Structures are given as structure tokens and as C-alpha cells.
Amino acid sequence: MKVFVADTSVIVDGRLTQFLEGTEGEVRLIVPEAVVAEIEHQANEGKAIGHVGLEELKRLREMADEGRIILEFKGERPELWQIKRAKAGEIDSMVRDLAGELGATLITGDRVQRDIAIAKGIDVIYLEARKELKHRLEDFFDENTMSVHLKAGLRPLAKKGRPGEWRLVPVRDEVLTEEALEDMADDIVERARRDPRGFIELDEPGVTVVQLESYRTVIARPPFADGIEITAVRPVKKLSIEDYQLSEKLLKRLEESAEGILIAGAPGEGKTTFAQALAEWYAGMGRIVKTMEKPRDLQVGDEITQYTALGGRMEKTGDVLLLVRPDYTIFDEMRKTEDFRIYADLRLAGVGMVGVVHATRPIDAVQRFIGRVELGMIPQIVDTVIFIKAGKVAKVLTLEYLVKVPSGMREEDLARPVIEVRDFETGELEYEIYTYGEEVSVVPVKKGQKAPALKLAERRLKQEIKKFLPDVRTEVEIVSPHRAIVYADEFDIPAIIGKKGKRIADLEKRVGISIDVKSFSERETAEPGTKIPVEAEEKKKKIVLRVPDEYARTPLKFYGGEEYVFTATPSRKGLVKVNKKTPIGRELKRLLDAGIPIWAAP
Template sequence: MENTVFGLAFKISEEKIYIPDYSGIVQGILTKMIDEGKVSGRVLIHKGLVTVFEQLSAQGKAIGMTGLEEIRRLRLLHEKGLIALELIGEKPRTGLKEEEVISEINYSIREHARSLGAILVTGDPIQYRIAQAYGLQVLYVAPKEKTRLEFEKFFDQETMSVHLKEGVEPLAKKGRPGEWAYSVLSSKPLSKDDIERMANEIIEESRRRSDAFIEIDRVGSTIIQLGEYRIVITRPPLSDGWEITAVKPVRKLKLEEYNLPEELVRRLGERAEGILIAGAPGMGKTTFAQALAEYYMRQGKVVKTIESPRDMILPPNITQYSKNYADLGELHDILLLSRPDYTVFDEMRYDEDFKLFADLRLAGIGMIGVVHATSPIDAVQRFIGRVELGMIPSIIDTVIFIRNGVVDKVYDVKMTVKLPTGLKEAELSRPVIEVRDFLTGELEYEIYTFGEQTVVVPVKKLRGKPSLVDSIIENVKKILPDAEVSFEDNVIVVAISRSMLKNYNRRVKRLRKLEEKYNIPVKIKIV
């Protein structure tokens, strides 16, 4: 029997009609229930949803591709005679933001459900409450518990990460930080359809589960936190083919399991409030930060985290904020008003991250920052140029360097006024940041300004070598042997006679190169 007139849907007596909203399509609710034999009859798809998914797909966003794939599946079920699929409604207005378009379409879908007496299909709890307020029939599928997805078959207890790419055999990184090896999981290369199918399954599941978040969905890439898995999906044109990288923590440790020296445990419990956890990628920085966060929580402290993505596995007592769902100004206000004892800032990368870390620390909040660094001193240098040099010891007091999953080095950072190591003139005394080995007390680095330049001096390497000023003066004398060279008020002063001006004019380029190399002004004085 015909059930559309001039493109308008209407209801036949005792016929069931289902209208999915945005979440109902993205989460694949209808196809699963049709396959299970729980739903049959007419299914109405709003044209606006097709337009939205088309636009999102054109932007390279995975959510758009997932939506179109779900509509394609419904079309196949229609061709098999299991449902009667129809398109209704009008395309959305142009010029609206994505969330405004979706809100407008969901409103239109509710109106169609009301006028037709249809069943609204949704996985959105807000849409569910609105539909109940309207008195609509609703098929609501709440977020469900974990189910095993296809990509998880590649994981075992020793697997740190899985690397899946079209046209390539599936690979896994097995072992533990610092001691791992790649293993080929199958001799059969994965096809594009294999990767797309797993990617869509991951995205659909992330829309259903309460412990899953789509952290970032950009053109060509999607980053998802699905339970304990951190998943990165890339696709053309960003990458040369579809690829899924899934990372899972091998072990979850308590701070006590690191067997830290008693002095360091005491320091963390009593004095350390500006902590940097540094190390190369995959060395176990986040695992240690996770253990430290739980340690402070067990000490009765209020702990919160800023993550991108939220991949720490923490108890519900610790609130985890996503940097991708709020700007840093909003996070700044939230943390200042809620005043946690400690905030863990995972994966600090951008200037704004370091500035937020500094602002919160100076406001009195204990901060634990996680940064990529190939050596311990590199972690401190990441702050140089981003904050005033003299503020660094007020922001950072402890640097913990992780190598191969264990604490390899601990630095104590302090400010003092002294004559820097290697300089001889007493008038060159200045504020110096001392970076010492926490356990031995040995001075390893000094950081200070010299002229207009900030220098990081490895004290161990300097001992027994001429000072920086002596080296510059020696180089100037090689250019102008008969000149008198001195260092006054952070300026190299070269005193020459008028008879030497001709020689000076010929050698001025060499002096300017020296000036640029050390970033210290060279002043010529005629005597």
C-alpha cells in the first residue's frame, strides 16, 4: 500500500514507524536491532542527517563516514525486504554551526515523530528526556557495558600497542618500556575494507559506552579514548592509507612498586609541588604520573588531571578534564575555583600548556607536568623563553626523568645569587638557577643570562676549561692582536688606537660574526 503522498510521510493503522535521530544513526542502533529481529516496519531517515554526514565526510571526519555507512546498511536491509526505508524532511539551513544544524534536525525529527505517532530512536540521554517531555514513544538505548571489538583480538597481556594499516601485515609492539620488539601478527596484509570496518566499529562503540570519548575528530584523523585503549585513526589525504594505532598500558603500578629512595618519597610527600616528569616517548612517563596521582589521592589530597586525550586509568575520586573539550581559559577558571591540591597536566606540548601550568602553580596549586625530553635538563629548558627565567624555580622544584619504565634521574631546581662557575670577575655575580642531582647534591647545570642570551651551562664539562668570557676575549685578540679587550657591564669593550682603525675596518665582519655567535655586544673604544 502506498504510504507517501507528494513526498509527505503518513501512518497506516497499526503500522510501526521508527525515526532515528543523529545519535541513533551514529551509534548503529537500528541495524543491530533489525539484525536481532527486534525491529521491523518502516524506517524514516531525515534528509538533513544525510546532508550533515555528507558534509562531515567531505571534511574528512570519521563521524560523517560512520553515519553514511550506517545509512548504507539500512538501505541494504531495505533491499532485503526487512524494513521499508524512506527519506523525509528538508535539508538544513546553510550558515549554521555543526552543533546548531544537528540540534535543528533533531527538533524536526521530534516533530515528525509526534505528528506520525512514530517511535523516536536515540542513544542520547538528553534527547530521550526531551522526547519524554513531549510524550513521544521512544526507543532509547543507553550506553552499554564493554564488548570485545575486532581490533582487540590483536592484543595479549604483553602487547603495548598494535599497528594496523591497509596493505600491510598487522604489527604489535610487545614487551615493556625500554625492552620491547615488533612482532608480525599475521602474514596476510589487511585490506582497506578491514581497516574501515574496524574504524567504524570503534567509532560506533565510542558513541555508546560511558567510558569512551572521541577526543579529536579532524580532517584525516580521529583520536579516541576507548576504555583503557588510546586509539589514533588516520586516513587519506592526511596519510597515504587507512591506519589504526591502538595503545594499551601493559601494567598499572603503584608508587611503592617503583622502589624509590626514601629521600625522594619524603620529598614528594612534603616539599615537591612543582614536579616535571620527563622522558622519551614510550618510556613510562604517563604510567609514573598515574601512580603519583593515586599516591596523592591516598594521602587525602584532592587531585585532578588535564589530559589530551584522557588516557590515564584512574579511580573515580580523581576528576579527569579533557583539553579538547574546553579552552585553556575555561580550565584555568575551573581549577582556580575548585582549588585541587594537585593537578596532573599530561602531555604538555604547546606554549599555552606551559603558561597554564605556570599560572596554576604560581596560584598555589601543586602541579605535576608530563613532557617529552631526551635528557633531564631538556625538561627545564622547555620553560625557557616561555616564562621569566627568574620564575622557573618558583614553578619547578623537582624534575623526575623516566627511562625504561624506572626513575633514572631526579633534579632539584633552586635559585641563588653567585658568580657562575667558570667566570672570574667578582662583578659578574648574578642570579643563577642551580640544577642539582637530588640524591647526591652534586651541581650539574647552571642557568643564567649572559648579555642578552640565556645560557644553560653543564658545570661538569666546564670544570678545568676556560670561562666563556675568557674564550670571547681570546677570540677578539686573535682578530685584533694589539687591542686591549675587557668585559664591562655585559659588553665586550675593544680599545684600539686611531692608527689601528684601518685594520679594524678590514676585520669588522669577523667581529660581527663573533657578536652574533655569543649574542653579546662588542663595543669599539678609540683611545
């Protein structure tokens, strides 16, 4: 009679029953209690391999009931600490000891277990065979398949094409059964445990995430999902940095000065593919490159070490990288607040960082840092944003930290720290990020439109008025970067101004501009009528405005383009003289330099 002792590795993947079915003669199979305890512990924790192991034990019992084998359970049940240290070899040691005591042949699928058994003089059989499946994961993929979506009761579906240009199509007409999906899921988990290129990245009740070669697979089961489902994603094509046809200007920046890089884009647009190409480009230049991934699905060369979450925490992985000090670290799939803080810590420590983030617009990638790190630190952390769309580099943004007056504001006392976000290729200013009151504002800057700072001030002023006078009907007009008019009904004006002007003074302080309060009737009479031509002349110390003689000694409002500038009464000769050093003088000079026409109205 042949006597075998089986360890956990061959029970949790179906190889043992396959081996026994092909064995001739009478067989006595001994399953150590230590193996049963380990499988039970894994099943109680909701892990996929635990449930697979229980199904295999039931199949072994069926074989025993049919008289094909003699099934026995022997040995001591391990302590809890031994079960928890199973990966350290505690359970394997108990299995080997039992096989040695009984003089039995050990059956294993674990290379380390096999080698130690040989060293100790224990007979051992190493199983490599896998059970035959009707469907394997790879069968649903072809060279154009990006991802496969399998669910019980439905036809298998696949996304085919390339990032940005794909279609969802049925792969087969046959409806998948729950049993077929369970067998496929068991096969995926078993192969990941045995294959050096496979990893079980997550195994929780209801969900298992597996990286098997180039396939990133998510297996979902109840109670997490309403039924068993398998989703597998694979890169369609591996590209090099040369395939993206980047400009020489951008390549020079990436090589010489870019050290805080964000690769942004919507899901499925090709962010990870570009990150792989960038990582191998840096490695090819002799740089030390590491990756931080969970799961580890970047397809990179052997010279690039791929790290995952140490002990389930990326923070610990970051601590290790601070000791390793690579030239560049690729941080794939940054989503949580902790991920952005780790990225910032590593970047400020001098490590070149390349982060991959989900974003529908390029600026959204920068906004993900707002509130997570101090505003003034963002340009030190992120200097280049590369936006990927349809597998191509669609836009590149750069960040710079300045102290300036935001666009649309003119008063020097409104100067503040501003982050300028520019288009890298054209140098055009696209956004400004700064604090306005207590809020952080991301303001688009576009030519030919009303100054964004004025729009922001108008919105803020309306909000502040609503706070203390929610039922008062008001309208706000920002007439210049440093002046606003609030229109209200005549009887509501005292409430807006407040006792001794305290309320309006507090409002001016919070918003940062001077405020006039007028009635709606005043606004109706104040609407500009016929445009009065103005001749403007710049002298050494003054700007002289001349209007027709008939408007001499008549109060006039002066405009630059569509914006109100100031009100003045021309002299009897029709002249208005403004010192160039005053705020109004500086504004007039700016208008003249820009070629913006100046006109007046009663």
C-alpha cells in the first residue's frame, strides 16, 4: 500500500485529486490536522484559497466514500500562533515531521518544502500538474483586448481597441456558469501562488486581487458582490518613450529638471503605459528606478524593482525608499490622502517622483494636492503635469511659485503668494492658485474675458452680504479691481452700512476692496449714455485726458474698454490731469500701453 502525506499547497489548488486519480494500486492518504487547521483559518477569514481548500477536502472525502482511497486525519492540531506563522514555515515543519514519523511519502507543490524534505531524507513527490479547465483566463484575450469582464449568467465581454478608442464586445455566445467561473478563479489563485511572476495582492472576504504575469485580476464574490465576477486588465501594447514623439523641449525637461512629475488622465486613457515607458527611459539612462504599486502591474524590466505596500501600508514602503534613495520612484495609482502625503514626503526628501493619478482635466491633478499639503509647498512637490488622453500626451503643465498681484487686480497691497500654472509648450498662463479670504481659489486665466479675480471678488461679496442680510435684495457690480458698488432698495441701505459704518467697514476688510452702497434708482440714472471721446496724452509725471469743451466742468465717468476706472470733473479747458504714481494713474498707463481705448460718459 502506498502511504502519502499531503501538505496545504497541493490541497488548495486541486492538484492532489488529479494526482490520486492517476495513481494505480491501493492508496492511503493522510491529511495532517495542521493542514486542516490552516485551511479552516483561511476560510474563516474569507480568503479564497481557504474556500478552495475546503472544496478539495470534500472531494477527497467523496473519493474515500467511493473506496478509491483510504483517507485519514492525523497529527496534532497547531496553536493559533503557529497557524498565523504558517508563511514562516511552522505548518510545513509539522507536516514534514508527521511524514517522517510514519515513513510516508510527502506530496507537495511548494519548492522550498520539497528541498527541505530532500535534505532531511524524507521521500517527496513534487506536483507540477494542473487540472484541466474548460476555460482559462488567457483564452478570452487576443492581441487587441484591453480587459475582460466575466460574470455568471452572462456572456463574456471584452474591451477591444486601444486607450481612448475601444469598444465593448461579446467574446463568445456561450453564457458562463457559476461553476466555470469558480474553477477559473481557483486556477488563477493557484497559479499566482506557484508562479514567481504571480502575486496575491489582496485577499479579503468577498474579493481577491491577483497579479498574474501581465494580467491584473479582480475576483469578486458574495457578500462583496451579488454574484461571482472576474475582471482582468492587461496592457495592449508596451511602448517606449520614443513612441510618444515628445518634443525636444519636453525631453530635455524630463531629463534635466523635472523631478516632481504627475501623469494624469481618465481611467483607460494610457497613464500606466506611459509611466512604464518613462520608468524604462530613466533606467536606460543609468538612473536607479523603483516603483510603488498595489497591485504590482507595471510591465517593466528586471533592472527596476517593484515594491508593494509593506504590511499593507504604503507609508512603510515610503520609509524603505527613503533608505534606498532611488533617483526616481514611480508611484502608481495615487488615490488616498495618505498616498499624496507619502509622495510629498519622498519628493521633499530629494527623491524624484512620478505619480499616476486619475483626472479628467490636467489642472485636476494639481487640485488633488490642495488641502492635503500646504499650498506654498505644492510647486516644490509638483513641477510638471503630463496629461494623457487616448494614449497620447495631450498637454503638459508647469508650476511656479511667485509673489504677485493676481491677474485682474491692480493694487500693490493685494499682492500675495500665487502659483502660476502654465502650458509648458506655449508658456501661456492658464491658471492661478492663491488664497482669497479664507478659501483657496483655482482661477482660470483667459484672454479676452473679464478678469477672473474680479469674478471671484463679485461672487465672494455676494456670499458675504447674504450671510448677515439673507432677505435683502442686492446686486453687486465690480467696477474696478479695487472698487465695488452694492445696489439695494433705499430703505435697506442703512442696514447694509451698519451703525457708524461698522458693517460695511468689516465687509471691506474681509473682501479686500472698497465698497460703495447705492440705491437701484441711482444705478438707473448712472447708466452710461453716449460715449464721449477722450484724448489721452502721457507726459513725464502725469497723464492728461482731454474731453470736448462742452463737457468742461461736468462730472464724467472714465472707462478703459468696458471697465470703469474713475470719476472726475474736467477743468474749464476740458482737461483731467492724473499723477502717474497714483493707483488711477498706473491703471491709465496700463490701458495706454495695452492700446485699450479710454472714453467717458455722463
